[in-house]
Amino acid sequence: DARVTQTPRHKVTEMGQEVTMRCQPILGHNTVFWYRQTMMQGLELLAYFRNRAPLDDSGMPKDRFSAEMPDATLATLKIQPSEPRDSAVYFCASGTTENYGYTFGSGTRLTVV
Amino acid sequence: AQSVTQLDSQVPVFEEAPVELRCNYSSSVSVYLFWYVQYPNQGLQLLLKYLSGSTLVKGINGFEAEFNKSQTSFHLRKPSVHISDTAEYFCAADFGRHTGFQKLVFGTGTRLLVSP
Numbered sequence: 001d002a003r004v005t006q007t008p009r010h011k012v013t014e015m016g017q018e019v020t021m022r023c024q025p026i027l028g029h030n031t032v033f034w035y036r037q038t039m040m041q042g043l044e045l046l047a048y049f050r051n052r053a054p055l056d057d058s059g060m061p062k063d064r065f066s067a068e069m070p071d072a073t074l075a076t077l078k079i080q081p082s083e084p085r086d087s088a089v090y091f092c093a094s095g096t097t098e099n100y101g102y103t104f105g106s107g108t109r110l111t112v113v
Numbered sequence: 114a115q116s117v118t119q120l121d122s123q124v125p126v127f128e129e130a131p132v133e134l135r136c137n138y139s140s141s142v143s144v145y146l147f148w149y150v151q152y153p154n155q156g157l158q159l160l161l162k163y164l165s166g167s168t169l170v171k172g173i174n175g176f177e178a179e180f181n182k183s184q185t186s187f188h189l190r191k192p193s194v195h196i197s198d199t200a201e202y203f204c205a206a207d208f209g210r211h212t213g214f215q216k217l218v219f220g221t222g223t224r225l226l227v228s229p
Contacts, residue, residue: 004156031215043203043219056216091156095215100145100164100207102217104156 002026004094006105013112018080021108023092024073032075033102034060034067035091043091049075050097082112115140115208119220126227128196134189134223136204145207146187147217148178152200160202163187174198199227 005024013019025032034046047057047067057067064086066078079086089109095102116139126132138144145164149157161172168180178189187204204220 033217042221045216045218048216050215093157097215100215101147101159101162104149104158106156 002103004092004103004105006090006092006108008108009106010109011111013082013110015083015112016081017112018078019082019086019110019112021077021090021092021110023075023077023094023105025075025092025094026103027073029094029096029103030072031095031097031102032069033093033095034075034077035093035104036088037091037107038088046077046090079110082110084112086110087112115206115218117204117206117218117220119204119223121223122221123224123226126194126225128227128229129193131192132190132194132198132225134202134204134225136187136189136220138185138187138204138206140185140206140208142208146178146180147205147207148172148176148187148189149203149205149219150174150200151203151222157203160189194225194227196227196229198225200225 007022030051032049036044046060048055049069052069069075089107091107093102093104118137147162148160151157161170163170163180171177176191201222201224203222205217209216
């Protein structure tokens with residue numbers, strides 16, 4: 001089965017450090033999402049790309065978060081500087097505009113100490 | 114406001130018993146509806162989806178859901194659960210079907226606990 005691959009699976013970092021999370025969407029999928037999952041807030045949409053162009057990043061703290069798709073096989077989510085409140089599981093998901101039903105990666109569990 | 118509500122945070126049930134997980138949405142326009150399952154330390158897996166057509170949708174692992182437009186509901190059901198169904202279940206809605214602007218909004222999740 002085709003999979004969305006996220007790296008790293010786990011990341012522990014100190015407050016103030018830069019964190020980069022990577023996502024390889026399924027080949028042929030033209031839509032990529034970044035979600036954040038916490039106990040308090042549940043699943044929150046951070047960013048949304050279609051054909052590599054950002055369509056919505058309104059859920060993302062602009063001062064410290066950035067999301068990019070340098071090419072069709074890679075999506076990145078960066079946090080600089082990281083803060084303890086950023087501790088969460090970050091999921092990437094991909095899909096197509098023709099076939100709804102997005103495929104999620106296994107997530108990156110981020111702990112900021 | 115467009116939202117998805119899962120009223121039950123946790124549903125305990127015995128093995129082989131039927132179960133229903135409730136989901137309601139709030140929207141003035143038509144939506145696409147989804148159910149996802151999340152096992153511990155894993156990502157979300159699509160169980161089933163309603164886009165159009167028959168209001169009864171069958172998914173994987175023996176689950177099904179019924180879309181009820183008048184009730185704005187999309188409840189998930191399974192006639193006989195297994196221990197392995199223990200997981201977190203998320204209802205989600207895409208409110209952008211008319212604009213093509215896909216944006217899944219998730220409910221807060223329901224933890225299904227199946228005991229022997």
